[in-house]
Amino acid sequence: MSTLVASAYSDPTMTADPYIKQYLMTAGPTPLPPQVSQVMAEPIAYHRAPAFVEVHARALARLREVFQTSNEVLSFASSGSGAMESAVANLVVPAEPVTVASAGKFGERWLELARSFGGEVAHLDSEWGEAIQPDALDRTIKEMGRPPRAVFVTQSETSTGVVHDVRALTEVAHRHDAVIVVDAISGLGAVDLPQDEWGVDVVISGSQKSLMCPPGLGFASVGERAMALAAETSDGGRYYFDWSRTAKGQAEDPPNSPFTPAVTLWRALDVALGLILEEGLENVFDRHAVLARAARAGIEAMGLERFGPDDYGANVVTAARMPEGIDGAAVPKLMRDRYGVTAAGGQGRLNGRIVRIAHCGYFGAFDIVIALTALEAALADAGADVEPGAAAGAAQRVFSRAGRAPEPVA
Amino acid sequence: MSTLVASAYSDPTMTADPYIKQYLMTAGPTPLPPQVSQVMAEPIAYHRAPAFVEVHARALARLREVFQTSNEVLSFASSGSGAMESAVANLVVPAEPVTVASAGKFGERWLELARSFGGEVAHLDSEWGEAIQPDALDRTIKEMGRPPRAVFVTQSETSTGVVHDVRALTEVAHRHDAVIVVDAISGLGAVDLPQDEWGVDVVISGSQKSLMCPPGLGFASVGERAMALAAETSDGGRYYFDWSRTAKGQAEDPPNSPFTPAVTLWRALDVALGLILEEGLENVFDRHAVLARAARAGIEAMGLERFGPDDYGANVVTAARMPEGIDGAAVPKLMRDRYGVTAAGGQGRLNGRIVRIAHCGYFGAFDIVIALTALEAALADAGADVEPGAAAGAAQRVFSRAGRAPEPVA
Incomplete structure (x- = not known):
């Protein structure tokens, strides 16, 4: 499925459409239950x-x-x-x-x-x-x-x-x-x-x-x-x-x-x-840790460099450095305009150099799959050499190993 | 109708029930469209x-x-x-x-x-x-x-x-x-x-x-x-x-x-x-003026003293001085607990001395009728000598004279 999706997504004739289904993947405002x-x-x-x-x-x-x-x-x-x-x-x-x-x-x-x-x-x-x-x-x-x-x-x-x-x-x-x-x-x-x-x-x-x-x-x-x-x-x-x-x-x-x-x-x-x-603070922290591990694994599977260390639980937002030769500012824009996925780029001195995938608050496993898949598709659109489905696959392996569905209480 | 309503309302055996239909009649937060x-x-x-x-x-x-x-x-x-x-x-x-x-x-x-x-x-x-x-x-x-x-x-x-x-x-x-x-x-x-x-x-x-x-x-x-x-x-x-x-x-x-x-x-x-x-600023100001005149007329018809002059368009909130011998703080409480109408009492040095009926924002003619009727009923409950329907009647006469339905756009 990933291959099909990514090839359809990568059609360069596809135009931006603000009326497609929207996914909020930013670290504030975050999605609400x-x-x-x-x-x-x-x-x-x-x-x-x-x-x-x-x-x-x-x-x-x-x-x-x-x-x-x-x-x-x-x-x-x-x-x-x-x-x-x-x-x-x-x-x-x-x-x-x-x-x-x-x-x-x-x-x-x-x-x-x-x-x-x-x-x-x-x-x-x-x-x-x-x-x-x-x-x-x-x-x-x-x-x-x-x-x-x-x-x-x-x-x-x-x-x-x-x-x-x-x-x-x-x-x-x-x-x-x-x-x-x-x-x-x-x-x-x-x-x-x-x-x-x-x-x-x-x-x-x-x-x-x-x-x-x-x-x-x-x-x-x-x-x-x-x-x-x-x-x-x-x-x-x-x-x-x-x-x-x-x-x-x-x-x-x-x-x-x-x-x-x-x-x-x-x-x-x-x-x-x-x-x-109701979910319990320990479970909430653990869910964020699993989601962050999946985001990191997905980014590595795409061949991107993670930005920032993951000591002390970097479980709030995961930043990926944009590859050389790719217009870094274009990637979050493509994610948003082509795929309806709103993720943040870099701020201040990191403007155009990173993309940030949030996983803080009302986020579960499928949100990470969506964010990684959209990032992969946008990178392909921008001319990067990515293997469709690699990131989603890496994330799925993390979820399997975690032995739980890392989804918030609803 | 006013007589029937007021006598039912004035039944001293009626108990407070927070689950009755609620009417917000305060000057902030005000009701929302x-x-x-x-x-x-x-x-x-x-x-x-x-x-x-x-x-x-x-x-x-x-x-x-x-x-x-x-x-x-x-x-x-x-x-x-x-x-x-x-x-x-x-x-x-x-x-x-x-x-x-x-x-x-x-x-x-x-x-x-x-x-x-x-x-x-x-x-x-x-x-x-x-x-x-x-x-x-x-x-x-x-x-x-x-x-x-x-x-x-x-x-x-x-x-x-x-x-x-x-x-x-x-x-x-x-x-x-x-x-x-x-x-x-x-x-x-x-x-x-x-x-x-x-x-x-x-x-x-x-x-x-x-x-x-x-x-x-x-x-x-x-x-x-x-x-x-x-x-x-x-x-x-x-x-x-x-x-x-x-x-x-x-x-x-x-x-x-x-x-x-x-x-x-x-x-x-x-x-x-x-x-x-969409309503138009002029119409909005005029609606507030009509509602305020009706509130003032209703308060006077109840035999209450208006508190504060009405120069320069006192069209936001109308305050009524509580009669001598009546527990002024009890009146807004009765309005709220018996009739589901939340109006404000006095603040600071006016605590227990006035009741305030708001008419700012999403308010129309029937809101004023409700507020006046609830005030009348609560005053009767508190032992004041009021004529059921006098306030609503006075307000209705103001609306008739205004020649328009002073209702907000919806």
């Missing part, structure tokens, strides 16, 4: 009515389970970047030192944010596609004149697919008596990050990636020490993202929100978190 | 895919029509308060003077915000339920040692129902060479506010009130002078809400967003704005 989509179409609720108050309280409790924490998970009507800003607005003090360790586009957002809030930033700038080494972070901090108030890192760097050793980075930050803030926007709910067990001070996330919801909710799970540090520095410049204001609202019984919550998104979140907990 | 709800259940779109890019560009163009401006309407994934914060973060400079004129809970949000960002605030604190007088604003500014950089006011004060004379307040601010920032979160799309014609520097709004969408999108329509003033003061403390960053993204062709947009809410906004423009 049908129940999550449908609940947003229900009649809208007043945010202080008992029906919504119950949803809100339950979703907040479920968030604590998914964050693996006893912290109240502070929630904002914002994108994930808004929740990142909350960490910077509450912890960065003008002219006081902080450390940013980055290895991609999203890590650099910490740098931009910390500078916008006037922090004196020491920046460990790792190669995009490599992981930040704990030793290198240790050296960066040692070389700073003054110890940093906070260290900002990224769990899953969505621009390269690299996942960091958050536990080791946390140990380094704590050795220097700094709090650590982890952007886990794409990785939370895909790769294990037991916040309380590892003692991670602040974990940031967003609704639209592994949590299987639309964009529009940002989260900050803030431990006691970070909360105390923020309280020391309440010298203005924050209101909407002020942690203490939101913490005070959420501490009421039932939990309240200082600003009108995005009620349709909370309905969606409640349903999505219910599905994640 | 079915098309708006349904579009959020469609498969989610990648924010850089052509299908979403088209929706985003069209919705931004429609926003400009509804704001009656040639400004690019800067948009944020946030509640309306987030968009208010954008104005303060971009215009308020620590220790520099600004003026806040407030006459209710939402006006006081400007005060809290301006102080959080370190501004030296002159505060004109008008009686809740009264309107801010342009002369009083003029005196407040004259008495300041230094002229303010900006004046912050509220168009429709949702906590009291008062709508302000934005045109006159703008003239006062400009006389003192200050820019004016208007919170039009509840009033935009209900009460005429021709931004460019009146020269209003900054108009703030949100998705979840008269714009007939769920909460989660905040808007700032920023004129040239305010934009230039913001550019002078780019000394940190803002990133997510930085106007220049969002303006730069939206100025691209096609418009872009610096952070992942809340794609389901944009789909909803596009549909909702389409309905508003």
Whole structure:
């Protein structure tokens, strides 16, 4: 079948048609379970009515389970970047030192944010596609004149697919008596990050990636020490993202929100978190690991180079380097316009050099087969020498060996 | 019919039942047109895919029509308060003077915000339920040692129902060479506010009130002078809400967003704005005026005192003062628990003293009849002396005189 499909797909006379069946294979927004989509179409609720108050309280409790924490998970009507800003607005003090360790586009957002809030930033700038080494972070901090108030890192760097050793980075930050803030926007709910067990001070996330919801909710799970540090520095410049204001609202019984919550998104979140907990966090992490192994095997079977190491569970997004002589930017465009498969290319300095296949959130085995098959077909269209079905076959062998159907609960 | 209904409703043995048919009569979240709800259940779109890019560009163009401006309407994934914060973060400079004129809970949000960002605030604190007088604003500014950089006011004060004379307040601010920032979160799309014609520097709004969408999108329509003033003061403390960053993204062709947009809410906004423009802004404003007159007539027919003046078109929400000897907080609770009608009570210093009937957004004549009838029944339950049907009759007479069915386009 693969051969037939790939040869039909590779017909150069085939034109782009936006009305063909669509497949969303990006790392945010990610596909939604049908129940999550449908609940947003229900009649809208007043945010202080008992029906919504119950949803809100339950979703907040479920968030604590998914964050693996006893912290109240502070929630904002914002994108994930808004929740990142909350960490910077509450912890960065003008002219006081902080450390940013980055290895991609999203890590650099910490740098931009910390500078916008006037922090004196020491920046460990790792190669995009490599992981930040704990030793290198240790050296960066040692070389700073003054110890940093906070260290900002990224769990899953969505621009390269690299996942960091958050536990080791946390140990380094704590050795220097700094709090650590982890952007886990794409990785939370895909790769294990037991916040309380590892003692991670602040974990940031967003609704639209592994949590299987639309964009529009940002989260900050803030431990006691970070909360105390923020309280020391309440010298203005924050209101909407002020942690203490939101913490005070959420501490009421039932939990309240200082600003009108995005009620349709909370309905969606409640349903999505219910599905994640029904599947079980361990099973969810294992499913992501199997899907990532299949994506990696498929990319290798196509003769492509994987971009980025797969240490620490690079199970969120898999990046493939485009072959020499192929227009890398054309490949995701062909995937989308000819085959209806929306996958992301490279961002920033990786523009036109990689294609990224997402497997975070509501993804199962057949999604990986679709993404790999579309990539194979698009590469063939672009003139690359690929063997139709090689990638799908390699992925199928991974699924067979896993001994389970790596499909999400529905 | 009214008599029968009211006597059945007034049966004191009737118990609360959350499973009865529900009617949302609050001023945010407001009811959504079915098309708006349904579009959020469609498969989610990648924010850089052509299908979403088209929706985003069209919705931004429609926003400009509804704001009656040639400004690019800067948009944020946030509640309306987030968009208010954008104005303060971009215009308020620590220790520099600004003026806040407030006459209710939402006006006081400007005060809290301006102080959080370190501004030296002159505060004109008008009686809740009264309107801010342009002369009083003029005196407040004259008495300041230094002229303010900006004046912050509220168009429709949702906590009291008062709508302000934005045109006159703008003239006062400009006389003192200050820019004016208007919170039009509840009033935009209900009460005429021709931004460019009146020269209003900054108009703030949100998705979840008269714009007939769920909460989660905040808007700032920023004129040239305010934009230039913001550019002078780019000394940190803002990133997510930085106007220049969002303006730069939206100025691209096609418009872009610096952070992942809340794609389901944009789909909803596009549909909702389409309905508003199909009805026509003039017709929308006129419908709100008729509904407000009917609400006021109904409240007077019940023998209640209206709270707040109705100058300048108090057409967003109508507040009724609870009679002496009646537990004011019990009335909206009875409306909700016995009759399934969710209306808001008083906030802050008006807690327990008023009931507010909303008529902003997707509201028509029968919604007003429902709200008035439920209020009448709840008042009877609470022991007040009311004449069943008096309010509905008074509202019907207003509709008859209006010579049109004041119903929204569907």
